Amino acid sequence: MPGPSGDHVLDLGPRPVPELFAELDGIRSLVQRTDAATLPRLDPSTLQAPVAPRTMLCLGYNYRGHVPDGVDPTADDPASPDVFVKTANTFGGPNDPVVIPAVADDVDYEGEIAVVIGRRAHAVSVDDALSYVAGYTLLNDVSDRSWQRKQSQWALGKCFDGFAPLGPWIVTADEVDPQNLLVEVVRDGEVTVSQSTATTIFSVAFVVHHLSQVLTLEPGDVISTGTPQKLPAAQAAHRPLAPGDAVTVRVGGLGDLTTRFIAPPGEPA
Amino acid sequence: MPGPSGDHVLDLGPRPVPELFAELDGIRSLVQRTDAATLPRLDPSTLQAPVAPRTMLCLGYNYRGHVPDGVDPTADDPASPDVFVKTANTFGGPNDPVVIPAVADDVDYEGEIAVVIGRRAHAVSVDDALSYVAGYTLLNDVSDRSWQRKQSQWALGKCFDGFAPLGPWIVTADEVDPQNLLVEVVRDGEVTVSQSTATTIFSVAFVVHHLSQVLTLEPGDVISTGTPQKLPAAQAAHRPLAPGDAVTVRVGGLGDLTTRFIAPPGEPA
Structure with a gap:
C-alpha cells in the first residue's frame, strides 16, 4: 500500500x-x-485493481454547479442521490486499457472518488458511517452516452466490459478527509474537471448511511461518489473518446489513475 | 433437476x-x-437457489398492454429494452422468505421468467442467441416503489436484501419455447397477472443478442425478462406487500415459485 x-x-x-x-x-x-x-x-506498471468488489454502486449527479452570487447553491439539490450499478465485467485496474466498443458512438469519462467498504454495514447512522469505510481509491466511470440515452435506465451505457478502471491504490480512511479533496481530470494535457468534494450534495457519510438502509454492504464493496461537471471549455469542446486517447483522474492524496483507450482487438488503433 | x-x-x-x-x-x-x-x-422444501449469478440483469417494460381492436399493438413499442441490475445481496432461493424492510413503504411483486446463460456470450447474433441459454427459471423481482420513485434510477427500489428469489429450478432450454409461455402470479388465492410471453416486445433471443453487445455474458448470469402488467382488478386494488403475505409466480412447464413475506427480525409478524 x-x-x-x-x-x-x-x-x-x-x-x-x-x-x-x-x-x-x-x-x-x-x-x-x-x-x-x-x-x-x-513499479506502478505492476499494480492491479486494488479491490474486486462484489457490488459497485455509483452516484449520478452529486456535485453542485456554479451559481451566481446571491443564489443559494443548494436550491436545486435533489432529495436523494441517484444510484446505479456497475457490473463485474466492467471492473479493471490502473494498468488496464479500456476498449472503445465498436457499437459505442459516444464514450465519455467521469472522474470520481470511490469509497471502499471495510466492514459489513446495514442501516448504519450518518454519524457512524465513516467507521465502515476502509479507504478511498479512484474510478473512471467510463460511460457510453449513446447507449445510456437509449432508455430511462443507464445500465447499458455504464456496463460495457472494462468500463470501471479502479486505482491506483486504496488510501486508508484515516489519511483522508473525503469532503475536502480536489477532483481533477486531465485529457490530452488539458484539465477538464476541477472541483472540490466540498461542493458535493451528499457527503460520503450520508451516502454510506443511505445505501446501507437498502443493501447490506460487504467488505470490499465500492461506492463511487459521482463526477463533477466538466469545465465550460471542455463541455463546449465535447469529443467522444477514441482509440489512442488517455485520461487521468487525479486527486491530491489519493494518486493518479491514467486510463488508455484502445480499439477492439483486430481493429486499427 | x-x-x-x-x-x-x-x-x-x-x-x-x-x-x-x-x-x-x-x-x-x-x-x-x-x-x-x-x-x-x-422434497421441495430442500431446494436452494438454482444458480448464483455473477450478474443479474432485468428488463423493465417488456409486455404490451391491451389495445382496442384495430389499434396496432406495437405502436407504443420502445426501440430498446430498459435494463437495470439487481445486486448480489438480493439473490435468494425458492424457500427463502423475503423481509419487508422497515424503511420500505410500498413493496410490490413482479412475476418474471429468468434466462440462465450457459456459455460465454459476446456480441452474439439474434439467430445464435438461444444457443447460449442453459435454461429458464422464475424470478420474483421484488421492488419497493417508494425507494424506486426517489430518483430516476431504479436501483435502490430493486436492491434490498433478498429481493430476488429465484427458482424453483432451472428447466433446460431444449424443453422450453420461451415465446409461448403463460406467466401468472397468484396473491392470496387471486390471479393478479396472466399474460403470454407471445406478447413481449423483445424476445429472449433479441435480449440476449442486445445485452451481449454490451456485457460479455458469463455462464450462470441471469437475464430476467420483465413482468406483465397486473390485471385491471389487481391494479385497482393495489396494496403493498406486508408480513404474512405470500406470492406465487407460476409458469406452465417451469414450475411455481412461492415467496413468503415476513417482518424484520425482532418485529411482530
Whole structure:
C-alpha cells in the first residue's frame, strides 16, 4: 500500500479487505518498524485493481454547479442521490486499457472518488458511517452516452466490459478527509474537471448511511461518489473518446489513475 | 433437476452451470438409463437457489398492454429494452422468505421468467442467441416503489436484501419455447397477472443478442425478462406487500415459485 509520502513497497501478499481492515494497527506498526531503504521501489506498471468488489454502486449527479452570487447553491439539490450499478465485467485496474466498443458512438469519462467498504454495514447512522469505510481509491466511470440515452435506465451505457478502471491504490480512511479533496481530470494535457468534494450534495457519510438502509454492504464493496461537471471549455469542446486517447483522474492524496483507450482487438488503433 | 413429468431426484451434487451445460447429453443419457423408482422423491422444501449469478440483469417494460381492436399493438413499442441490475445481496432461493424492510413503504411483486446463460456470450447474433441459454427459471423481482420513485434510477427500489428469489429450478432450454409461455402470479388465492410471453416486445433471443453487445455474458448470469402488467382488478386494488403475505409466480412447464413475506427480525409478524 504505497502512500503519498513514499514510493517503497512492503508486500503483505494478497489479503482480503476485511482482514486488512481488522489488522490495520498491526500493519502500521510493522511499517513503522521497517526501514524503507530495505524495501523495493514501487513499479506502478505492476499494480492491479486494488479491490474486486462484489457490488459497485455509483452516484449520478452529486456535485453542485456554479451559481451566481446571491443564489443559494443548494436550491436545486435533489432529495436523494441517484444510484446505479456497475457490473463485474466492467471492473479493471490502473494498468488496464479500456476498449472503445465498436457499437459505442459516444464514450465519455467521469472522474470520481470511490469509497471502499471495510466492514459489513446495514442501516448504519450518518454519524457512524465513516467507521465502515476502509479507504478511498479512484474510478473512471467510463460511460457510453449513446447507449445510456437509449432508455430511462443507464445500465447499458455504464456496463460495457472494462468500463470501471479502479486505482491506483486504496488510501486508508484515516489519511483522508473525503469532503475536502480536489477532483481533477486531465485529457490530452488539458484539465477538464476541477472541483472540490466540498461542493458535493451528499457527503460520503450520508451516502454510506443511505445505501446501507437498502443493501447490506460487504467488505470490499465500492461506492463511487459521482463526477463533477466538466469545465465550460471542455463541455463546449465535447469529443467522444477514441482509440489512442488517455485520461487521468487525479486527486491530491489519493494518486493518479491514467486510463488508455484502445480499439477492439483486430481493429486499427 | 426435476422436470414437469416427474418428481424423483437424481442428485448429481453441486455442479457449476458451464459444466452441466457441457455435459447435458451425458446427463440425459444417465437419466434415461436410471429407473426413477429407485430414486428419492423431491422434497421441495430442500431446494436452494438454482444458480448464483455473477450478474443479474432485468428488463423493465417488456409486455404490451391491451389495445382496442384495430389499434396496432406495437405502436407504443420502445426501440430498446430498459435494463437495470439487481445486486448480489438480493439473490435468494425458492424457500427463502423475503423481509419487508422497515424503511420500505410500498413493496410490490413482479412475476418474471429468468434466462440462465450457459456459455460465454459476446456480441452474439439474434439467430445464435438461444444457443447460449442453459435454461429458464422464475424470478420474483421484488421492488419497493417508494425507494424506486426517489430518483430516476431504479436501483435502490430493486436492491434490498433478498429481493430476488429465484427458482424453483432451472428447466433446460431444449424443453422450453420461451415465446409461448403463460406467466401468472397468484396473491392470496387471486390471479393478479396472466399474460403470454407471445406478447413481449423483445424476445429472449433479441435480449440476449442486445445485452451481449454490451456485457460479455458469463455462464450462470441471469437475464430476467420483465413482468406483465397486473390485471385491471389487481391494479385497482393495489396494496403493498406486508408480513404474512405470500406470492406465487407460476409458469406452465417451469414450475411455481412461492415467496413468503415476513417482518424484520425482532418485529411482530
